[in-house]
Amino acid sequence: MADNHELARLFEEIATLLELKGDNPFKIRAYQSAARFLEELDEELPAFVASGAMEKTKGFGQAIGQKVREYLDTGRLSFYEDLKASVPAVLFELVSIPGLGPKKALQLHEKLHITSVGELEYACRENRLIGLPGFGAKTQAKLLQGIEYLKKHQGRFLLSEAWPLAEKIADFLRRLPGVDRVEVAGSIRRRMETVKDIDIVLASDQPAALQQLIAGMPGIQQVLSQGPAKVSLKLVTGINVDIRLVRPEEMATALHHLTGSKDHHIALRGWAKERGLKINEYGLEAAAEQRLAVQDEPRLYQALGLPFIPPELREGMGEIQAAAAGRLPELVKESDVRGVLHVHTTYSDGSSSLAELAAAAQRRGWQYLGITDHSRTAVYARGLQLETVLEQRREIERLNEANPQFRVLAGIESDILADGSLDYPDAVLAEFDFVIASVHSFFRLSEADMTQRIVTALSNRYVSILGHPTGRILLAREGYAVNLDAVLEAAAATGTIVEINASPYRLDLDWRWCFKAREKGLLLAVNPDAHAVDELDSVRFGIATARKGWLSAGDIVNTRPAREAWALLRRKRP
DNA sequence: GCCGTTTTCGGCCCGACTGTTTTCAGTCG
CATH class of the missing domain: 1.10.150.110 (DNA polymerase beta, N-terminal domain-like)
Structure with a gap:
């Protein structure tokens, strides 16, 4: 493969x-x-x-x-x-600068002999771009800004950063006079793990009249462009916002258009064309140029002879064929979650107490909470020595006795050591309700060694869940080298559950692999990896990842009632 | 580069905005 x-x-x-x-x-x-x-x-x-x-x-x-x-x-x-x-290698680097495409990048390389982003920055500061055909003072200034932006954020933002900000902006816009409807679109609506900008669609009877009001929104650093159909802004936080202005009857098709993805559109427009229809952001047109009104997205898909395709699935990964064949999954919802199985308390590196976390989980309507502090090797995270494990066990028992409505499970996040063995002997592991096994050290093993290490850990009958399978930190650290396909195979063969770590910095397993995990018939666990009460809500990002990976409630262990989940966590045991 | 019971050539998803231009190329989504 x-x-x-x-x-x-x-x-x-x-x-x-x-x-x-x-x-x-x-x-x-x-x-x-x-x-x-x-x-x-x-x-x-x-x-x-x-x-x-x-x-x-x-x-x-x-x-x-x-x-x-x-x-x-x-x-x-x-x-x-x-x-x-x-092709000069520098061109790859240059086209990552916003506002610089292949044509202009090539010119800069050929005419000004630019060989790095640093050189381009210097050339801009020396005003050397201005004489070139097609370049002017504004282009030069824009490129300088683009370079700044790139240096600061690598051009991307975490979903967890952009999503709440987008909702806040949408709320502001909804309160402007004459505004009919406002929706967040783009990659945020598709729940990509990182996003480049915020896309918003605004419907109004006088869209053009709103330009000035929008440009007066608080928190704007700069108005990037402004027309009757679109306003682009840069916020002081560094992220760009595109606001598309449409008439109310265009809302559905505009929202659809701006939600993307590009690949979904290419495929869907091809599909429409085969049926004599044309889609653009303003509506659906029959061949004879007359525009058909489309009230909402479900009816847009219906007009194309398809069931509604949820935004998360619109990535051009075969969703149209699946929809046409009636093979779209019923996606898991946040409300399907009945408990979570990966949290840290003040016993190790968490900042909320066990009791606080249990109470908070119950307030969220969950029926159980799996406590999984770090094991003893994780000294950086105050991993638990055996005597502390026993102390914690007694507290859990007291909580369960005092509150039979809610079940606290005594788990552990055990380090997978370099050779694939776990941090406690089997006799100790057997005492836990369940065990998460995770890699937290020796990240730089070869792919073969890392794969073998994890596969060995999965063969341990006490390992219920493989934690954050690749160890990636979004926008900060690549995952370790590992043959994930082999790891997932091993998980399937041993009956090990695989985690979708819902921390917005991880989102690991990646949604692209969820898709494959589902094909292998794996069971997954959506876990917040919370280190404080508020972080329990990270589950929403994990569910977004699961949905994006075509998963149903049936694929997720923690949508099950406590008793059933408990049995699944222990299904490898003798 | 691919494709074709409309086609072996002429299409290929479609539109907005900017900047540098006197009608449009480049970039972006």
Whole structure:
């Protein structure tokens, strides 16, 4: 399977290289769709080709088919290698600057001999861009700002940062005079783990009249652009906001358009076209140019002969075909959660007490709470020594006796040591209601060693849940090198539950892998990994991740009643 | 680069805004 992903990556890179060369956009798309197809392909590449399936696959014609064969035969792609050699590496870096695309980046490289972002910044400060054709003082100033932005935030923000901010802005806009409706759209509505900006749709009978009022909103650092249909702002927090102004009857199609994703639109518009319909942000048009009114998104999909596709699924990952075939899952909801299984208390590195957390969990309508402080090796997190474990156990028993309506489970988050063994002997692990096993050290093992380490841990019959499977920290740290496919296979084979760590800094397992976990028939646990009472609410981000990964309540252990969840947590035990 | 019971050529999703221009290319989503 590694071949599939490797070739997908090569095709993806070819697309980027062609883009930088200003090649035909449709050719670029052809490579992108081939890459996406390979990424999702379940079959091994050699079988896919040998069986003749490739010839029958749309998007694999002569040129791309020949490249797949060359890659299989030689393990290389000469087209890619030549292309790579012909495009200066600096262009990759330059196009990540907002406002700078392939054309202008190429000009800067050729005319000003720019070889790094740093050099471009310097050239801007020296006013050297102004003489170039197509460049002016404003472009130069904009690029300088773009470089600043990039240096500060890598151009992205956590969902947990952007989502509440977007809701706050939407509330402000709703109170402006003449405003009919306001909705948050874009990648926030699709619940991407990180987002580039905030997209909002505003419906009003006099949309153009609102421009000035919007530009007067508090917290704005700069108005980036302003037209009758769209206002773009930069907030003092650094994030950009696009507000699209439409008439009330255009709300549904505009919201749909601005929710994206781009890939979903390309696929859906193709689907519409086959049925003689045209979609744009203002409505649905029959071929004869007359616009059909669409009241809401469900009716938009209905007009296309499809059931409603929830925003989280609109990523161009086969959702349209699944919808057409009636195979869309019933997505899990936040209200399905009946308890959570990963929290830290003041016994280790948490800042709320066990009793406070239990009370807060019960207030949220949950029926149980799994306490999982750190194990003894995690000295950085005040991991529990054996005597402290016993002390905590007694407190849990007292709480359970005092409140039979609510169940506190005595768990532990045990470190997976470098060799794959756990931090306590089996006899101790057996005393816990359940065990989460997590990697917290030796992140830099080779992929093979890390994979073996985790697979070994999963074979332990007391390990109920694999915690944050890749160890990534969003926008800060890549996950460790690990063959996740092999890990998920091992989890399936041993009956280990896999965590969707709902901390907005982690969201690990990633939603793209939830999709695969579901295919392997795995059970998952959406856990806040809370270190304080407020962090229990992180569950919403975990549920968003699960939904984005096509998961139903049945795929999540902590949507089950306490007794059933308890049994599932212990199903590997003798 | 791919595709075709409308087609082997001419399409390919569609539109907004800016800046540098005198009609539009570039960028973005």
